[in-house]
Amino acid sequence: MIFARTVLVAASLGLAGTVSALAQSTTPPPDACVGAPWDAFDFWVGDWNVYAPDTDEAPGPYLGHNRIERINGGCLVTEHWVGASGNAGDSINVHDPLIGAWRQVWMSNGWYIDYTGGLDAAGAMVLTGEAYTVQTETRAPLRGSWTPNADGSVTQQFDQGDGEGNWQTVFIGIYVPKADDPRADEAAAARGE
Template sequence: MRFNTCLAIAATSLAISVPALAQSTGSTPPPPCTDEAYHQFDFWLGEWEVSGPNGNLAGHNTIERAENGCLITENWVNTAGGTGQSLNFYNPDTGLWRQVWVSAGSIIDYTGGLTETGSMKLEGTITYHGNSTSFPFTGEWTPNEDGSVTQHFEQYNPDTEDWAVWFTGRYVKIENK
């Protein structure tokens, strides 16, 4: 019993002294996620109306920063009431952006970064919940001079060995309408 009492006293002393030591150094860590790389996808932030290639409204999308700027969240609602959400983040260990999209129909998980032209391009897979099939998938977001953003998705078809357009949309900020 005596050994356990000594161990408890030592653990308590350590628990008290470590925070005190950290506070006494006087240095505060820099705020998280403030480097330029964490802002490469900022052109996508906002409240958006999204139109398909035919110009008809496809839905609304809200893209916001969260977790002190370390995360970008997406909340999508299409005109039929379907929804989806994504989490987007820059990983400083890999130097890549990652998006994980989840909807009732599919999961998209892909990584990438800025291209030489300034678009954000991600590559990975799409998995469909209904039949658990997965295919290579790409997404690209291109900022346009008028403040809109073009989003272009493609899925690989192993039967034809071709990439097919999955969705192309034009994002226009709601406050710009």
């Protein structure tokens, strides 16, 4: 028992010394998560205005704003969504080395989504999992896809499953870089700016 305590105290002191040395360092550590597979979602990183798809009759309406950042040494991608109606939500996205796949966990006022996946052959990020509606305590299969487009935009699509292999599209959003958005004034007005 005394030996175990001695080992525990020695280990704690060693860890404390390491933490102390890191805290005192003036040089930030190098990014830990660089290259593949960590950069697979980089096409989504940015400050975006999001619109419904255009129709033959009119441009798609403004749906909201999304800010996607890669932080913590490149290991974590965060999402901060504010919809045109005021709804908001956030997600964390990480390449999980324990399962060898990308994972996203989303939470908003009323929705929880947890799904995993990776890049498909065409370069789209495709994640499949489950959505949970807090108010009704219901669960449903959900598939999300993020497809980079040649013009620098990204198409996001959500499909809800019935548990029997059938999927129905429930959302399509076109992400336009905020800095390059020709409809930026319209989006700002919708946000009340």
